[in-house]
Every structure is written in C-alpha cells, then in structure tokens.
Amino acid sequence: MSQSPFPIPDPNLYTEEEIAQLVHTFYAKARNDPSLGPIFEAHVIDWDAHFVQMINFWSAQLRGTSRFRGAPMPKHIALPELTAELFERWLYLFRQTTEELGDPNLQQHANAIASFIASRLWQGYQMSNYPDKQPVALHIA
Template structure:
C-alpha cells in the first residue's frame, strides 16, 4: 500500500533523474532509451508521476507501459536485469531504506511483468523465461 509519509515528491524526482542519468550512460540501455525517448522532459514528468502513484498513491499517472515496451525491438532478459540492477543501485544510494525497499519491490515486479509480456507478444510459441532478479 502506498504511504506518502515515507517518501517525498522530491525523493521520487531524485530517484527518477538519478536512475535515468545512469541508464542513459549504460552501454546496453543508453542507446535504447536515446532511440525511443523523443522528449526527455516529458518522459521525466511521466516517470515521476508513475513512481509517485506507486509509492505515494497519487493519481497523476496516465499511461500504458506494456504496449510501449512490447513494441521495442530486440529486447532480452539481460537488458531487463541490467535495468533492475541500475535501479537498485540508485535506490540504495538515495539513503532512504523505506524508499529502497518499496521501490525495489515494485521495480522487480514491473520488470518481471514487462519481460513476461514482451516474451508472450514477441515470441508467442516459446515458454516465457523468468528474470534473474537477485
């Protein structure tokens, strides 16, 4: 259950900006984000709204992440796992254990669901393979 008393909007904005700064520099993830995110300012607003909804229970997020991720070409489990690794590194650095625990749990769930949906859509004849999220 989201708890707005555990993390501020500023912490969520910091999480989003810090994470994407890392992801954009990552050799595997960076080119994907740069090729598909046209307006970074709008993307940051959308991601801050998404994480605010997940962590604080706000209702600003409007979007459907699954179709956008399914449409990306050539994704694989290693990319989702790297995304999650960078995300967890970021939450650890931010110094709020409540934020770290809750955001990591949500991110792990989301990465797994997006990867499962991606596989089911792009490889319908294959059995989906789970991510290694440790």
C-alpha cells in the same frame, strides 16, 4: 482477493522531491549505460515529458497519487530485440540508485515494485513477441 506484492503507497513516507531525485538519478545512469543508453536515446523523444511521466508513475506507486496516465506494456512490447539481460541490467541500475539514495524504506518499497514491473514487462514482451516459446524468467537476486 490477492495480496499486493509490495507495500501500500504512503504519502507520509516519501516526498515528491525524493521521487524526482530517484527518477533523475536512475535515468542518468541508464542513459550512460552502454547497453541501455542507446535504447532509451532511440525511443525517448522528449526527455522532459518522460521525466514528468516517470515521476508521476513512481509517485503513484510510492505515494498513492493519481497523476499517472499511461500504458507501459504496449510501449515496451513494441521495442525491438529486448532481452532478459537488458531487463536485469535495468533492475540492477535501479537498485543501485535506490541504495545510493540512502532511505531504506524507499529502497525496499521501490525495489519491490521495480522487480515486479521488470518481471511483468519481460513476461508480456515474450508472450507478445515470441508466442510459440515458453517464457524465460528473469534472474532477480
């Protein structure tokens, strides 16, 4: 059995309010970003539902709740013309958000998960959309 790339979720470390703040603060940045904003605005039809889904996702990852229902990979694979730079920008804004929130445990835990997710989604995107090309790794600092 392989070791998880990030800490075990712990409901005692983070509150639902902290997770909601993380999600809302991050998406405010992403929606205002010149490169990411247009993609989100073109593909997220119902922001309230998206926030609920993302809060449930991050609650599952950080607190171990089981409310998240979804399959992120197919939704991301279907997006047109994604690039490594877009995933790297997403990760940069996410890390900026976790730093600003001021909780070192949340920052470390959420950033580890976000790095893993960005890499997996980018790898899956490339394998699905460019099956004849060698996948290119993200530059994750």
